[in-house]
Amino acid sequence: MDKQYVLSLIADILKAFGETFQMVGISLAISVALGTPLGLLLYVTSKNLFWQNRAVNAVSGFIINVIRSTPFVILLVILLPITQKIIGTTIGPIAASVPLAIAATVFYARLVQASLCEIDRGIIEAAVSFGASPMQIIKNVLVPEAMPGLLRGLTVTAISLIGYSAMAGIVGGGGVGDLAIRFGYYRYQTDIMFITVAILIVLVQAVQMVGDVIAEKSNKK
Secondary structure: OOHHHHHHHHHHHHHHHHHHHHHHHHHHHHHHHHHHHHHHHHHHOOOOOOOOOHHHHHHHHHHHHHHHHOOHHHHHHHOHHHHHHHHOOOOOHHHHHHHHHHHHHHHHHHHHHHHHHOOOHHHHHHHHHOOOOHHHHHHHHHHHHHHHHHHHHHHHHHHHHHHHHHHHHHHHHOHHHHHHHHHHHHOOOHHHHHHHHHHHHHHHHHHHHHHHHHHHHHOOO
16 A cells, blocks of 8 residues: 555544544533533422422423434534524534534433432432522532532533534534545545544543543542
């Protein structure tokens, strides 16, 4: 194999994974910043809790379910006008981060809600009986108690984003998906696609292992 071709291929792979990391990093940061309070909102407005609000809970839950039930490829297309207005373009990893962030935010919000639902209600009732305010309960009880679950949810979200980012590459987002299509589909170089998939498998395994270790260390029980 020609040395120049190999060097060019390595450069393409490094660029593609750099774009994927960019998409995943931006989207993951936004999903944590927005998904965490959204998940908390879903939990504290549910039945028999201090901020119970059936209307808010139902509306926010409905919106989340609508976004989650929309296939990501279709969501990409639907959000193209919004992406154009926010970023000024629909091409590239930054533009792809908009639909990725929206999909990841609602996904992570549900994981946050699920982690909070695992907390013993007795702990919350004890905090209320001691006169703790709702914000104190959220800060000092809910978040610390749910932290292992929140971190595991973050790991799942990160892995899901890696797969979503590959789909974003198909519609001009760049990254691994774009590389696989260009080499594996248009040029019939399936060996490049296999290499890409192998690297992704290693990457996902590494993310899962690191996430599990961090979550386990955060578990004080």
